[in-house]
Amino acid sequence: MGSPVSFDYAPAPESRAVISIKPKYGHFIGGKFVAGSKHFPTINPATEEVLSQIALAGKAEVDAAVKAARKAYTTTWSKMSGKERGKYLFRIARILQERAREFAVLETLDNGKPIRESRDVDIPLAAAHFFYHAGWADKLEFAGLGTSTKPHGVAGQIIPWNFPLLMLAWKIAPALAAGNTVVLKPAESTSLTALLFAEVCQQAELPAGVVNIVTGDGSTGALIVNHPGIDKIAFTGSTEVGKIIARAVAPTHKSVTLELGGKAANIIFEDAAIDEAIEGIVNGIFFNQGHVCCAGSRLILQENIAEEVLEKLKKRMSKIRMGDPMDKNTDLGAINSKEQLLKIRELSASGDAEGAQRWTAPCELPAKGFWFAPTIFTGITQSHRIAREEIFGPVLSVLTFRTPQEGIDKANNTPFGLSAGIWSEKGSRIFWASQQLRAGVIWANTFNKFDPTSPFGGYKESGWGREGGRHGLSAYLKGVGHE
Amino acid sequence: MSFYGLVDGSEASLKNYLGSLSGVDQVGADERAAMLATRSIKTTSKRWAIDTAISMVDLTTLEGADTPGKVQALCTKAVRPDPTDSSVPSVGAICVYNDMVAVARKHLDLVGGAHVGVAAVSTAFPSGRASMPVKIQDTRDALDAGASEIDMVIDRGAFLSGDYIGVFNEIVQIRELCGTRAHLKVIFETGELVTYDNVRKASFLAMAAGADFIKTSTGKIAPAATAPVVLVMLEAVRDFYQMTQSRIGVKPAGGIRNTKDAIKQLVLVNEIAGPEWLTPSLFRIGASALLNDLLMQRMKLDDGYYASPAYVTID
Numbered sequence: 001m002g003s004p005v006s007f008d009y010a011p012a013p014e015s016r017a018v019i020s021i022k023p024k025y026g027h028f029i030g031g032k033f034v035a036g037s038k039h040f041p042t043i044n045p046a047t048e049e050v051l052s053q054i055a056l057a058g059k060a061e062v063d064a065a066v067k068a069a070r071k072a073y074t075t076t077w078s079k080m081s082g083k084e085r086g087k088y089l090f091r092i093a094r095i096l097q098e099r100a101r102e103f104a105v106l107e108t109l110d111n112g113k114p115i116r117e118s119r120d121v122d123i124p125l126a127a128a129h130f131f132y133h134a135g136w137a138d139k140l141e142f143a144g145l146g147t148s149t150k151p152h153g154v155a156g157q158i159i160p161w162n163f164p165l166l167m168l169a170w171k172i173a174p175a176l177a178a179g180n181t182v183v184l185k186p187a188e189s190t191s192l193t194a195l196l197f198a199e200v201c202q203q204a205e206l207p208a209g210v211v212n213i214v215t216g217d218g219s220t221g222a223l224i225v226n227h228p229g230i231d232k233i234a235f236t237g238s239t240e241v242g243k244i245i246a247r248a249v250a251p252t253h254k255s256v257t258l259e260l261g262g263k264a265a266n267i268i269f270e271d272a273a274i275d276e277a278i279e280g281i282v283n284g285i286f287f288n289q290g291h292v293c294c295a296g297s298r299l300i301l302q303e304n305i306a307e308e309v310l311e312k313l314k315k316r317m318s319k320i321r322m323g324d325p326m327d328k329n330t331d332l333g334a335i336n337s338k339e340q341l342l343k344i345r346e347l348s349a350s351g352d353a354e355g356a357q358r359w360t361a362p363c364e365l366p367a368k369g370f371w372f373a374p375t376i377f378t379g380i381t382q383s384h385r386i387a388r389e390e391i392f393g394p395v396l397s398v399l400t401f402r403t404p405q406e407g408i409d410k411a412n413n414t415p416f417g418l419s420a421g422i423w424s425e426k427g428s429r430i431f432w433a434s435q436q437l438r439a440g441v442i443w444a445n446t447f448n449k450f451d452p453t454s455p456f457g458g459y460k461e462s463g464w465g466r467e468g469g470r471h472g473l474s475a476y477l478k479g480v481g482h483e
Numbered sequence: 484m485s486f487y488g489l490v491d492g493s494e495a496s497l498k499n500y501l502g503s504l505s506g507v508d509q510v511g512a513d514e515r516a517a518m519l520a521t522r523s524i525k526t527t528s529k530r531w532a533i534d535t536a537i538s539m540v541d542l543t544t545l546e547g548a549d550t551p552g553k554v555q556a557l558c559t560k561a562v563r564p565d566p567t568d569s570s571v572p573s574v575g576a577i578c579v580y581n582d583m584v585a586v587a588r589k590h591l592d593l594v595g596g597a598h599v600g601v602a603a604v605s606t607a608f609p610s611g612r613a614s615m616p617v618k619i620q621d622t623r624d625a626l627d628a629g630a631s632e633i634d635m636v637i638d639r640g641a642f643l644s645g646d647y648i649g650v651f652n653e654i655v656q657i658r659e660l661c662g663t664r665a666h667l668k669v670i671f672e673t674g675e676l677v678t679y680d681n682v683r684k685a686s687f688l689a690m691a692a693g694a695d696f697i698k699t700s701t702g703k704i705a706p707a708a709t710a711p712v713v714l715v716m717l718e719a720v721r722d723f724y725q726m727t728q729s730r731i732g733v734k735p736a737g738g739i740r741n742t743k744d745a746i747k748q749l750v751l752v753n754e755i756a757g758p759e760w761l762t763p764s765l766f767r768i769g770a771s772a773l774l775n776d777l778l779m780q781r782m783k784l785d786d787g788y789y790a791s792p793a794y795v796t797i798d
Contacts, residue, residue, distance in 0.1 A: 007532065007749065008528065009522065009528050010524075272505065273505055273507050275505075275511075276508035276515070
């Protein structure tokens with residue numbers, strides 16, 4: 001057959017018709033939407049289209065939200081049996097599943113992540129977190145804190161823009177299961193799914209004030225952190241802000257969990273299954289545009305296979321489909337904000353300046369929006385800035401090692417310790433390496449796997465405490481007699 | 484034979500060669516295949532994929548009940564899959580038992596299908612359980628009858644018992660017999676090899692021994708051409724090309740019954756081996772029922788609705 005060989009996938013865009021975005025949003029306080037005073041725009045980072053105006057909560061709104069949460073805590077939520085609380089959580093989980101398509105479309109528009117990921121990862125996992133914690137609500141005596149436990153009271157929760165709804169679920173589901181009420185602030189650039197979640201709370205007839213959502217920027221976050229009416233702070237975001245929060249709550253009664261930055265090592269041993277390791281490298285750093293705190297941003301390769309792996313990796317990276325996040329075939333979407341794009345560019349430029357070799361997958365960047373093509377830097381040593389600082393973008397730093405111990409030493413030589421990956425077909429090596437690595441989450445022959453039953457959290461500057469599993473749940477409880 | 488300079492024909496060199504292959508992680512391979520199955524192929528790409536898939540079909544009948552009449556009917560369909568639409572391409576080849584090769588060749592030529600190949604299953608298909616002289620005679624019969632492609636089965640028992648050199652030598656002998664007369668496809672019966680490590684090993688073994696194509700299955704055993712098995716084989720031909728600059732073809736067979744499955748296979752080819760493999764000379768799909776589903780989906784693209792099966796020919 002003489003026909004030309006061309007299998008360029010035609011556009012396969014997901015429809016926007018399932019959602020309607022209001023021109024302006026307020027806050028969700030005491031079970032009702034209340035108008036905001038000041039507003040700022042939220043945009044689609046893939047097109048720079050203004051999607052809506054988001055309210056900026058000041059002191060009055062945060063006070064009102066904390067007050068509503070306190071009232072709901074004392075009058076309703078803390079008095080309700082665990083079984084009854086669990087019913088609400090199950091209901092929320094089911095509604096999230098039923099409305100999954102709406103959430104996926106909205107998340108992709110507001111965040112820039114590919115619809116394939118919001119559809120297949122973010123939203124199903126968010127629902128799974130509610131299902132999992134719904135089951136815990138009447139079994140808190142098994143959470144590891146003794147037979148008599150108490151919630152903290154009102155939890156102030158501040159979440160990042162990389163997995164907006166999923167991070168909301170990580171925060172709200174355990175808090176509610178344990179009997180706390182919450183005041184949650186989504187990230188400035190990605191508030192829309194949290195506001196849609198507020199509708200879900202209404203739909204589930206969750207008692208007023210159990211979940212309060214205030215939108216805003218860092219100043220709103222600071223008001224929550226410093227509010228005397230809050231008993232527990234949970235934050236996911238940068239290490240820089242995490243340190244500010246730790247200082248702020250140190251002299252108070254508040255308990256705190258922090259999920260912060262990372263610079264994870266993805267270690268490929270010579271006996272790895274190479275093709276699957278390549279997939280793991282790609283998934284590790286290019287999943288969600290690299291906007292993942294546990295991203296495998298340092299590839300630590302055994303030197304005797306480095307050439308083969310890099311050659312295969314470059315070929316594989318050339319197949320990454322970058323572009324319209326709403327297209328079902330897109331693998332890599334838009335960078336979430338201009339600010340983040342500038343940060344990625346600045347750190348990448350430091351790689352050039354410090355003599356590392358940059359390689360970028362050939363792909364066309366769309367004219368509008370914020371984009372950064374998948375990039376690797378080779379010739380990296382421990383002393384390069386991009387081997388140490390979190391880039392939070394689709395940029396991979398490649399280091400090599402000669403012996404297994406050297407690989408581990410390089411992996412651990414970082415102020416972070418959130419996650420790590422080990423690739424080897426040798427079981428004994430996997431066990432040995434996982435015992436040496438100082439990271440909260442270690443994946444073997446896979447990467448970026450998340451499950452509500454599995455605790456997630458970091459060593460060192462990657463954070464305090466765990467989220468998910470029994471360990472994550474216990475952060476929202478205190479044992480009676482240990483107050 | 485030079486075996487691409489990869490082995491010298493000795494057992495030690497073959498062992499060394501196969502021992503140098505990296506393993507396959509089953510979970511990772513399954514995951515990658517599942518991810519690629521989410522590709523959404525629409526409109527113009529779907530049209531291109533359907534026509535390409537039709538041209539890659541090895542239209543197959545491998546029944547005890549095969550008769551000259553049945554084979555002739557299939558040959559006519561192979562040349563003009565849709566008698567109402569001449570823009571539909573012919574399939575890649577007809578695949579039959581070797582006693583039907585002469586019938587097929589003669590009838591294809593008669594109905595204007597000189598360009599359509601005849602593939603004969605060989606070497607005591609489907610089990611491969613016969614002595615080497617029988618296998619050689621089986622193949623010789625097919626070649627003498629005019630087969631342009633030989634689909635041989637490997638001795639899975641020998642492979643599973645670790646007699647790789649035995650399997651290798653069988654392929655080498657059949658390869659020599661085919662010479663320039665016929666292309667050689669080597670069938671692994673992946674449903675009997677079971678592990679992806681075995682599939683990868685068999686792929687490299689067969690390619691070094693001189694296979695032009697590596698083929699998943701006989702169609703007599705399930706599971707057959709699962710997406711991850713095809714993925715592992717496509718990775719093998721891609722890597723083999725890096726080593727030797729020779730492109731070996733891949734033929735999934737068994738279990739690919741509808742357009743969706745066929746398009747998923749083409750996505751695998753495109754993203755794993757690369758677009759260079761998207762041609763009937765490097766990718767075939769062994770199937771029977773698939774062709775009519777491709778035709779019906781093609782009509783749907785033109786007409787906007789699904790036609791009744793009465794509008795496609797049964798053979």
